[in-house]
Amino acid sequence: MPKKHFEVAAAADITLIVQVKDNQPTLHQQIQDICATTVPLTSADSHDTGRNRDERRRVTVFDPAGRLADTDWQDHVAAIIQVERTVFTRNSKTGLLHHSAEIAFYISNAPLTATRAAETIRAHWKVETTSHYSRDVTMGEDTSRIRTNPGIIARLRSFAFNILMANRVGTLPQDRYRAALAGLDNLLNLLAVPQN
Incomplete structure (x- = not known):
């Protein structure tokens, strides 16, 4: 995730939310530490059921407040977002539940509420599951063997x-x-x- 994306978003006055993954270990660790030691600004809970899934999410927003001062990210990060997901998925054959839990971290170039962050992140996943999954599975993009143009x-x-x-x-x-x-x-x- 290059900082250039944040510079372009700032120049265009666009709010940007980007997930921070393990491929940026230093920033990822700093964000984890901030979330573990800072009082959150806001948080929002949601609960979704359907398709043999019971999913609970807690979205929490933190203010970096100078905690990234010794990094190149200080000018780009206005909010840190932590998303905790707990999912129970029922196996339709056995009826047994499978439990999974994960914590994901996001950064934003603008301050925002937990409710707004939750809506935006969820909307992104809707694009992922609607567009990308449909293209890959129904339209067969991943299995395409076309190599010319x-x-x-x-x-x-x-x-x-x-x-x-x-x-x-x-x-x-x-x-x-x-x-x-x-x-x-x-x-x-x-x-x-x-x-x-």
């Missing part, structure tokens, strides 16, 4: 994905199947492109 095919997949999502009737695989049966004329109708 793969960017063209990727753009066509994006084009098709966006059309299907904008005209959603059922699930993405069902809509894709219906679109394949209907042919090019149906696609042009969805786009409202006049046919000659």
Whole structure:
């Protein structure tokens, strides 16, 4: 995660939230220490159930307040966000629960509340699970063996994905199947492109 992203976001007056992972061990450790020894500004809890999952999240926001003064990050970090997730997933075959827990750390270039941070981070995961998973599984991007001009095919997949999502009737695989049966004329109708 380069600091240049934060500089560009500051110049464009954009709020940026970025996850700090183990690939930046020094910053990651400093953020962990700040969260362990500092009183939080705000926190928010949420609880989601569905699809054999029971997930509880606690999002806590901390003010770095000069604790990053000896680093290059001092000018870029206005808030530190800690997300604690506890998930119970039920195995549909055995009925047994699997427990997992994790703590993730994020930094932001602007001060924000825990509620706003939780909404933003959750919205990012919605993009991850909706767009990326659908492209990988339903559209078969990861299994594609196209090696000549793969960017063209990727753009066509994006084009098709966006059309299907904008005209959603059922699930993405069902809509894709219906679109394949209907042919090019149906696609042009969805786009409202006049046919000659």
